[in-house]
Amino acid sequence: MNPTLEIFSQGEEIVTGQTVDTNAAWLAQQAVQMGFTVTRHTAVGDNLNDLIELLREIARRADCCICTGGLGPTSDDLTAEAVARAFGLTLEFDEIAFAQIKRFFDNRNRPMPESNRKQAMLPEGSERIDNEWGTAPGFSLKHGRCWFAFIPGVPFEMRHLFLEKIRPTLASCFSLQPGRLVTIRTVGIGESDIQQRIATIAIPAQVQLGFRAGIDDVQTKLLFPYGYSETAMALLVSSIIEQLGNAVFGIDGLSEAAGDLVAVIDRLMQAGKHTLTVIETASQGLLAAKCIGMPWLLGTLFDRSLDRLAQRFAVPAHHDDLMATAKEIADAMKKSGGGDFALVQLYTGDDDTFHDKDQPIVLYNVLLTEDGFYQSTQTVAGPIKRKQNQAALLALDLLRRYLQHKEI
Structure with missing residues (x-):
């Protein structure tokens, strides 16, 4: 069974709808491709007690959690404090993190505000995740069964840190057996029509079937488990394509990606x-x-x-x-x-x-x-x-x- 992973997004701007949480969608795709089973996406505003409670819940039920946001220098950035309180830790000043933050400002010929010192306060026992693209260092730690990674919510910084720092660690810490996602892309036909056309095709129980209606196409998604027969996979995909006919313009996941129309x-x-x-x-x-x-x-x-x-x-x-x-x-x-x-x-x-x-x-x-x-x-x-x-x-x-x- 694949390890479970939760995505935890922190910030009032997310729960109030001022910011669309594209981070969670991107991280989920990355995690599924690696072989995790993503079980939940959760967003919490700038409330310390809510953050503490959620962290404790995740530590009991998930194998891994990626948390974004709340690492900035202002009073509403509460992630490090919430982690410390949730798991009975103290916040400790990290000299290397502080030097990196100060260098960020020095390189831009700008004075560092005193509030940025807060970003160098990390929970005891955590491992710093260096951030070369912004002022907020991330950090990771394990509590109970769950390995946590906390990274900035700025999408550019988040993606760099995940790809270059977190993903290699996940690959070494977890036994992952990634499945294969095959996406059949169509245009000119709706989800209900697709489902009706392929209703007679027997989808094996271990294959997850899903649909996604986008602005420019409708995608029929098949998630095959690790080790699934390539021959059986190709046969099933071929059967679906035959039923959908010329509405199919591309297939992602069997070889190189087709892309959009x-x-x-x-x-x-x-x-x-x-x-x-x-x-x-x-x-x-x-x-x-x-x-x-x-x-x-x-x-x-x-x-x-x-x-x-x-x-x-x-x-x-x-x-x-x-x-x-x-x-x-x-x-x-x-x-x-x-x-x-x-x-x-x-x-x-x-x-x-x-x-x-x-x-x-x-x-x-x-x-x-x-x-x-x-x-x-x-x-x-x-x-x-x-x-x-x-x-x-x-x-x-x-x-x-x-x-x-x-x-x-």
């Missing part, structure tokens, strides 16, 4: 040495923003007006047949020297419909390549930002499906 398209476009021009309507420039810096994107044009677009490319505006108009615009754009591929996006509805979260719009996407026209039609609803984002993703996904499968 744009990363997948970028590799395919550069491998084929293709170029692209785009007409945006519903996505309102977001498609171009998602592809910023991509060498294959020669240009994009945004205009909500079908009549203006038709006039610009000297084609008729078929308001009753947007797909036909999109094809004519794409053809005219490609003939004008606008790249190997032309991608045109049109949609039904006026501005009031587009802004009304209760009114759907219908997207018409056309991709013109050397092989001919490819097209897709989707209905999108929700707030304006969702419509805009979905419009960008679905247009890009038409390009991705062609590049990966040469079919839609």
